[in-house]
Amino acid sequence: xxxxxxxxxxxxxxxxxxxxxxxxxxxxxxxxxxxxxxxxxxxxxxxxxxxxxxxxxxxxxxxxxxxxxxxxxxxxxxxxxxxxxxxxxxxxxxxxxxxxxxxxxxxxxxxxxxxxxxxxxxxxxxxxxxxxxxxxxxxxxxxxxxxxxxxxxxxxxxxxxxxxxxxxxxxxxxxxxxxxxxxxxxxxxxxxxxxxxxxxxxxxxxxxxxxxxxxxxxxxxxxxxxxxxxxxxxxxxxxxxxxxxxxxxxxxxxxxxxxxxxxxxxxxxxxxxxxxxxxxxxxxxxxxxxxxxxxxxxxxxxxxxxxxxxxxxxxxxxxxxxxxxxxxxxxxxxxxxxxxxxxxxxxxxxxxxxxxxxxxxxxxxxxxxxxxxxxxxxxxxxxxxxxxxxxxxxxxxxxxxxxxx
Numbered sequence: 085x086x087x088x089x090x091x092x093x094x095x096x097x098x099x100x101x102x103x104x105x106x107x108x109x110x111x112x113x114x115x116x117x118x119x120x121x122x123x124x125x126x127x128x129x130x131x132x133x134x135x136x137x138x139x140x141x142x143x144x145x146x147x148x149x150x151x152x153x154x155x156x157x158x159x160x161x162x163x164x165x166x167x168x169x170x171x172x173x174x175x176x177x178x179x180x181x182x183x184x185x186x187x188x189x190x191x192x193x194x195x196x197x198x199x200x201x202x203x204x205x206x207x208x209x210x211x212x213x214x215x216x217x218x219x220x221x222x223x224x225x226x227x228x229x230x231x232x233x234x235x236x237x238x239x240x241x242x243x244x245x246x247x248x249x250x251x252x253x254x255x256x257x258x259x260x261x262x263x264x265x266x267x268x269x270x271x272x273x274x275x276x277x278x279x280x281x282x283x284x285x286x287x288x289x290x291x292x293x294x295x296x297x298x299x300x301x302x303x304x305x306x307x308x309x310x311x312x313x314x315x316x317x318x319x320x321x322x323x324x325x326x327x328x329x330x331x332x333x334x335x336x337x338x339x340x341x342x343x344x345x346x347x348x349x350x351x352x353x354x355x356x357x358x359x360x361x362x363x364x365x366x367x368x369x370x371x372x373x374x375x376x377x378x379x380x381x382x383x384x385x386x387x388x389x390x391x392x393x394x395x396x397x398x399x400x401x402x403x404x405x406x407x408x409x410x411x412x413x414x415x416x417x418x419x420x421x422x423x424x425x426x427x428x429x430x431x432x433x434x435x436x437x438x439x440x441x442x443x444x445x446x447x448x449x450x451x452x453x454x455x456x457x458x459x460x461x462x463x464x465x466x467x468x469x470x471x472x473x474x475x476x477x478x479x480x481x482x483x484x485x486x487x488x489x
Contacts, residue, residue: 154167154168154169154276154281155167156168157474158170158171158474158475158477159171159221159471159472159473159474159475159478160471160472160474161221161224161225161228161469161470161471161472162225162228162229162232162468162469162470164228164469166224168475169274169276169277169281170224170285171220171224172273172274172275172276172277173273173274173277173282173285174220174223174224174227174285175216175217175220175274176272176273176274176277177272177273178216178219178220178223179216180272182216182219183201195212202216209483210480210483213479214479214480214483215480217478217479217480218480221471221478225466225469225471226292226462226466227288227289227292228288228469229462229465229466229468229469230291230292230295230296230462230465231288231291231292231295232465233295233465234291234292234295234298239295239298241290241291241294241295243287243290243291243294246290247283247286247287247290250286250290251279254268254269254272254279257272265279266278266279269282296458296462299454299458299461299462300451300454300455300458301454303453303454303457303458303461304450304453304454305449305450305453305454309453310446310449310450310453313449313452313453314441314445314449317449318441319399319411320398320399320400321398321441321445321448321449322398322399322411322439322440322441323396323397323398323439323440323441323442324394324397324399324402324410324411324436324437324438324439324440325393325394325395325396325397325437325438326393326394326397326406326410326434326435326436326437327368327390327392327393327394327434327435327437328392328394328406328432328433328434328435329358329368329371329372329375329376329392329432329433330425330430330431330432331351331354331355331358331375331430331431331432331433332351332428332429332430333347333348333350333351333429333430334347334350334351335347335429344429347429348429351429351430351431352422352424352431354375354431355422355431355432355433356422358371358375358433359420359421359422359433362420362433362435363420368392368393368435369384369390369392369393371433372384372391372392373385396442399411403425403432405423405424405425405432406423406432406434409421409423409434410434410436410439411439415436415439416436417436417437417438418435418436419435419436420433420434420435420436421433421434422434
């Protein structure tokens with residue numbers, strides 16, 4: 085059987101013209117552009133969403149941090165909740181006062197002034213941050229206790245005038261610093277400090293201070309109590325007038341022990357010679373000029389003053405080796421001595437003039453007694469003002485617990 089023949093179908097391929105090729109290429113490019121534009125729009129929307137989200141998170145974090153600082157409890161003292169805002173007010177104030185008082189001495193205290201002080205060691209166990217925290221908690225505790233006790237005892241004080249004076253001082257400080265009042269408050273009292281939210285803390289401090297002065301007045305001693313106190317602390321309150329002159333051993337930094345001993349002997353001999361000259365009737369000031377080194381001679385040559393003379397000096401303000409001799413029982417006017425100061429490799433030539441009690445110190449004794457009594461009273465109040473570290477950021481408290489343990 086013969087095979088059936090299938091008809092052949094011719095496939096005709098259309099040939100594109102140059103124009104058609106050009107239009108096809110344009111169509112493909114337009115499709116590509118549309119795809120890329122869509123992708124770009126999607127990416128742009130995503131980036132915008134991320135930016136908005138980041139801004140939202142930043143704003144939320146800022147609002148949250150402010151809320152945490154101004155509203156949330158940072159620690160409790162007695163029945164009082166203390167916010168970070170209030171804590172920072174006291175912390176900043178005490179830290180600034182400390183820096184102002186002791187900043188010039190930091191080089192002698194081992195503080196590196198090129199670094200933040202808070203991270204440096206205050207002592208073997210505490211950093212300066214711990215120390216400032218401790219001072220802050222103690223100050224807040226005492227302020228709360230005094231304000232509460234004032235209210236309990238019906239004590240009142242109008243702080244308006246004092247507060248206005250402080251605010252005026254802040255305004256003046258801002259002007260001097262060339263900054264806004266808002267920025268000045270923040271630099272002085274913390275990140276979220278404003279004139280309005282600092283007002284109650286400042287006024288509490290003013291009231292507490294005035295109530296403390298009230299306690300001092302209430303605890304003032306009677307005249308006999310002052311006399312009795314003086315009788316128990318004669319050395320602390322008696323004053324002395326005397327002349328003194330130091331003759332130092334002249335040694336080099338790398339001097340041998342033998343050289344140092346020789347220099348000390350020379351200084352002692354000079355001191356003894358000066359003492360003998362005094363006892364023969366020579367003037368103390370003239371002898372100081374004679375025995376002083378060239379660089380110190382001008383100090384004693386000043387005709388307006390006598391650099392060797394000290395009047396009204398207390399025991400606590402005199403070099404110990406000299407003070408012990410001056411305050412010995414039976415010391416008489418005109419007594420002289422040569423005293424060795426081994427700690428400083430020098431000898432003192434000393435002439436006693438007089439020892440006496442100045443009745444103006446009755447006021448100092450009265451203040452001491454009343455302050456001790458007020459302190460004892462406040463310490464009694466503070467028993468009821470225990471501290472709870474709600475946020476767990478007061479490291480010094482754990483150090484105290486470890487020390488007790």
